[in-house]
Amino acid sequence: MMARPGIEEIRAAVATACGAPSLHNSQPWRWRMAGECLHLHVDTARAVPVADPLGRQMVISCGTALHHLEVAVTRYGVDAVTELLPDPADPMHLASITFAPLSAQRVAASEAKSAAMRRAIELRRTDRRPFGPPPPEGVRGLGAGVAERFAVSLTLLGADAQPRMVEAARCTAAVRRYDPAYHAELYWWAGHKPSAEGIPDTALPMEGAVPVGREFPIGSLAAASAGPDEAALAVIGTDADTRLDWLRSGEALSHVLLAATARGLATCPVTHLTEVAASRRIVGDAAAAGGGRLTFPQVVVRLGAGRGGALPSTRRRPIAEVWEG
Ligand SMILES: Cc1cc2nc3c(=O)[nH]c(=O)nc-3n(C[C@H](O)[C@H](O)[C@H](O)COP(=O)(O)O)c2cc1C
Known part of the structure; x- marks a missing residue:
């Protein structure tokens, strides 16, 4: 268990989180590290404007990546502490994330479940067959x-x-x-x-x-x-x-x-x-x-x-x- 993941661990967790599903695999996310805080932004250049004129699914897609990140960091024995829509002046700034160590008790209680969810990130595919x-x-x-x-x-x-x-x-x-x-x-x-x-x-x-x-x-x-x-x-x-x-x-x-x-x-x-x-x-x-x-x-x-x-x-x-x- 780590007190706090370092930049390399956070970057690796973000890379894992980018395996999240998105509308047409548009991947409309941008991650920015500032100090000890990780920020998630919408990348509006990756919009799908005819199918998704309001950007509703663009935000849903970023939400899948955010949850994937929360799952990915459990690998380091930490919890992602997430503030959603932290800047009322910037609707494209979707989340600010810091990391807090899990108690040893919580690690033991939830590790099997967390490990299964992390494994699912690797296994999940969109399957369009019957x-x-x-x-x-x-x-x-x-x-x-x-x-x-x-x-x-x-x-x-x-x-x-x-x-x-x-x-x-x-x-x-x-x-x-x-x-x-x-x-x-x-x-x-x-x-x-x-x-x-x-x-x-x-x-x-x-x-x-x-x-x-x-x-x-x-x-x-x-x-x-x-x-x-x-x-x-x-x-x-x-x-x-x-x-x-x-x-x-x-x-x-x-x-x-x-x-x-x-x-x-x-x-x-x-x-x-x-x-x-x-x-x-x-x-x-x-x-x-x-x-x-x-x-x-x-x-x-x-x-x-x-x-x-x-x-x-x-x-x-x-x-x-x-x-x-
Ligand atoms: C908001 C959202 C909408 C999606 N809509 C559809 C859809 O209508 N039909 C479909 O077959 N897949 C849909 N997908 C799945 C994406 O096409 C898929 O995640 C992307 O192509 C990446 O492939 P993967 O999920 O196998 O990694 C959607 C995914 C998201 C997150």
């Missing part, structure tokens, strides 16, 4: 503590909600069908040879699209074994729609993805369902019917038994491009 249904113990209690920790709700939808979610996906696709700006942006980010940003063709299925999934360019990922998608769907939602809600939704998304990965589940965020007002309303209604007290659905997550075997990791930008210290 899933088998998750085993009941895979999703039971997955959202435990999420409301208290992140002030969001996680609603697991029943199988009866599936047709409505497919309807929401169709609604989004219909709205976008003749939107050249959306398609130009999507093709800019997705479907090329692997590079340090965007979604490579190797992560996009060549066939067997999932009905609730986003319509992407055809890729080179071989289809999983035959069978319809039987993923469970979970909705992360908030009572309001502020930057703070977006940031906390991102942290919660990371928590859910890592916890599910640690349980051996395959995962995929699907956010085209919350990008178009009419689709977002359908998702909100489905979540409310499922018991969620959700006014603003932020992200839907597919969870299930992976059928297609391990996926290669999607690349990230070099740490030097996102770190200043």
Whole structure:
């Protein structure tokens, strides 16, 4: 256990945190070390403005990286002490983070759990292929503590909600069908040879699209074994729609993805369902019917038994491009 991690440890933890998921692998984060404080900023140059005009998912993406960092530093026996939106004059300054040693008692109590979450950072992939249904113990209690920790709700939808979610996906696709700006942006980010940003063709299925999934360019990922998608769907939602809600939704998304990965589940965020007002309303209604007290659905997550075997990791930008210290 360390009293306080040094700059090299913090830089290594940031590099790990950059393995977090982001909309179209845009990685819209910038990390800056000042004295003993690490700061997280939005990098607005990495916006995806047609799909995400308000920058809502840009902030959610940074929230996933922030939570990944919190998990990564447990390796040094320290807690990240985080202040969210520390500068009211600068909405792009998302968090200030200092580090405090964990008590020996807390280290012992939570090390196994922390180690499993750290391992999940390495194992997690966005899997866009059809899933088998998750085993009941895979999703039971997955959202435990999420409301208290992140002030969001996680609603697991029943199988009866599936047709409505497919309807929401169709609604989004219909709205976008003749939107050249959306398609130009999507093709800019997705479907090329692997590079340090965007979604490579190797992560996009060549066939067997999932009905609730986003319509992407055809890729080179071989289809999983035959069978319809039987993923469970979970909705992360908030009572309001502020930057703070977006940031906390991102942290919660990371928590859910890592916890599910640690349980051996395959995962995929699907956010085209919350990008178009009419689709977002359908998702909100489905979540409310499922018991969620959700006014603003932020992200839907597919969870299930992976059928297609391990996926290669999607690349990230070099740490030097996102770190200043
Ligand atoms: C806010 C957010 C929105 C996302 N939306 C989608 C989506 O609609 N469809 C999808 O297949 N993946 C989605 N993803 C997953 C990203 O495409 C993925 O994280 C990125 O390509 C990096 O790949 P990896 O998660 O396998 O590391 C989203 C991720 C985040 C954080």
